[in-house]
Amino acid sequence: MYQDLSNLKKFYMLFTLVLFAILIVRTGQLQLYQWDKYFRESEKNRIRDIILEPLRGLIFDRDGEVLVDNRPNYSVSVVPYEFLKADSAIILLSEILNLDPDDLKKKINKNKRGNFSPVKINRQIDFRVLSAIEERRLDLPGVFYNTESKRYYPGGVKASHLFGYLGEITSGELKKFKDTNYRIGDSIGKTGIELQDEEYLRGTPGVKYIEVDVLGREVRNLTGLGGVSPNPGRNLFLTIHTEIQKYLEEVMADRKGAAVVLDPRNGEVLALMSKPDYDPEIFSNPLTPETWNLLVNHENKPLYNRASQSLFPPGSTYKLVLGAAGLETGDITLEENILCTGAHRLGNRLFHCWKKTGHGEVNFLAAVEQSCNVYFWEKSRDIGLKKWSEFSRNFQFGKLTKIDLPNESPGLVPTKEYFDRKYGEKKWTRGLVLNLVVGQGDLLTTPLQMAQFAMILANEGVLCRPHLVRKIEDPLTGEVVFTKVDSIQIQGTSKKTYRTIKQGMNLVVNGVKGTAKSARIRGVTVCGKTGTAQNPHGNSHAWFIGFAPMDKPEIALCIMVENGGSGGAVAAPIAGGVLSIYFNDQKFAKIP
């Protein structure tokens, strides 16, 4: 032995004895001295943990008007131990809730966390179900209902694609949020802002411990057990200009299409509309499979957000990209005129300008004003596909705008490599390029990207990331977090080029031969560009992109009417409507 350890051993034996004695005395106290009390407690152990749902955050418009609010709603829960004892109760409840008894049993067994923790089995029950349960209370042991909240939309703005909707959490989502406090039966944002900002809107649930009687009714609140109050979700203040949003929803009511209106100074989204839409309130009530199937399978795809998810050829609005490229490379000068005879020849194929009789001699500005195809086709020979692709990428096409909405599509900017992959090297002709430069063919953009492009032109190269949430407020502390405005400088295009393009866009709206005269408004110089994009699925898509005022732009927009016809005749007037609302409101309200 390296040292005498018998004393140390004695010390630690004593130490162990003392600790064990404490444990045994305490156990004896519980089991022998207080046995009566705990035995009785265990016989009538009816302590329940009740989850207190947090109030979901509200959504406001830019002026602080409520757009999305909460309204009380009821859900049914059961305590498995008491409920599953009696088959009659299972059958009765499944009748009331219109469920299969076996499914009901399975659902409870699958989701229970112990026999005495309530399992939520049905959300959004209506008053009829509620009163049926209340009437048969005695036959339904362990069944009770909770008050929750559901969404409603007091502002009169549907904006279903913007707000999105809530739905019951799926098992996949539960797994994904495993370590957070979601439970089966909870609501969770499924699309739109409800999904994007779920973490802010939701809040944190609380818990309270109650003692219940034989029928599962609360006898008293056991505050001593350390319940926790729920924390409401945070309120979102959007950048939405309600009047413009409403106008767009009304004017497009019977059409398909999308519109995005931005404030080019900071990227705030003043309106974002997609049609056809749906009434978001249908998700606040029990959703029947029929309604759901109708929404999912409808040929017009009302669940799709056409502004940021759907892809379209942008038509002639896209000629401005080639224009910018040409002005930068020097292939386009203001002095040079090109003769449009109404068609452009490539090999033995004729490509027709939209004006069959031709535009005659046109320079760059006139070509933009009248949207002459032949001019741009001619110029694309000098500029080439490579430059065009490069400028397209610079103007952020084929990339996500990183707007704060889920499931955005990046679109597609074809390149030489893309065509080589698709058709094989040297197996494709310049005809494809001719299509691209007038915004047709394989080129695909979202209306959001086109609005962003209008913003870049308006700002002469400055891009502010489009965003919908202006600030997030904690209703408890009043703490407010503002969204940071991110801006970048677009590379490769000079101020001079932007100014020239703006001149052309001015003529589109205000020139004698301009294609978008209906976008003019009194007292403000509007710049724009129309597009009429042919597509294989029916009528052409009508496009308009633009901004105003020309010198100090405050608003940039994109209007797209799917299969609407000509951009100048269909899209431009809607843009005019938006602009007149915006400017009359802000500046010209006083002018009689």
Added chain:
Amino acid sequence: MLSEHKSIRHLDFKLLATVVVLMLFGLVAIYSATFVDSESDLLNFKKQIIWGILGLLVLAGTIFIPIRVLNKYAYTVYGISVFLLFAVLMIGTGAGTDRWFALGPIRIQPSELAKVGTLLVLAKYLSKENRDLNNFRELAIAFSLVFLPLLLVMKQPDLGSALVFLALILPMLHWAGLSSMVLFVLIAPLISLVCAFNYYTFLIAMLIISAVLFLSQRGLTFFLVNFVLNIGVGVVTPIMWNLMKEYQQKRILTFLGLVTDPHGLGYQVIQSKVSIGSGGFWGKGFLQGTQTQLRFLPEQHTDFIFCVIGEEFGFLGIFAIFALFFYLIFKGLTIASEVKSKFSSILVFGGVIIFLFQIVVNIGMTIGIMPVTGLPLPFLSYGGSALISNLVIVGLLLNASRKRFEYF
């Protein structure tokens, strides 16, 4: 003579039997805790049987490893376990608790291996010839050997297991020959810190500390330095505490288990006390515990297994458990004090401390006198990794007892 010591006859069968009886007790309790009806699959019960058999095989292997070899590879085992602790943090899911490696259906907790690794490495470090534990540098190294795995386990976060490492260091130093005075100097600031929140407790603590320091007769400088240090801790602690934001305070209190968090730990303790208390002297009988059978406790087959025994087998059952545990500790301490090799002695003692700490903290938690930290009860709680590591430690005890007359 030597060959005789290596024979099987020198195996301490009583100690082995004690552990096996504890394991059987555990199996009965796990069966009861997870039994639903005759159709239930009893998956946890079956898994635990397999882990138990596996663990006994590992134990058998551990008994016959020469002490020399254990000593030689102590740093290797330690290194591997620290590496695995790093790895589990790195490849973890990142969402919450990263405690396991999943190998198919099996989940392995590297913190359990780290317990054994740390035990070996400390025993080796402390038993080295001419080790002067009163030398600050050597003492600091001993501490860092423990704190490295401790911090990694805490990061997982697994407070319960981390505390096991913390509990190990001071008793092992003490056993290895650290003078009681140095031990006292190390513990005193902790006492001051805890007592600093109340004038009277602090006053009493300071009186006792000063008295011990004074009676040690180590000179004025020694007295003053330590006195000022402890006063300083006592003064600074409340100031620091008040400077902290409320959520920081709450986080610390929750971490220490001193306030109930939203997951309802308070509820668990109430139910746990009702389970044990309602068992009475005789218990309600196997599968007859209403609390157990109605699943009031989500963790009843793991951390709260003691409640199942308390409810169904009563004070009698619990007393039997205490007797078995006490015999285990008693035998362990006897082996540790008799064995000739210093390495073995410290090793065995450390194993005893690991058992003692887990037993006291786990049972204390279920009867409501200790915070809920989530530490399993050795040999009884469901859980493969913990069972294996505990059986390895028993193997080390048996190994040392076989060769208690050998110096190496």
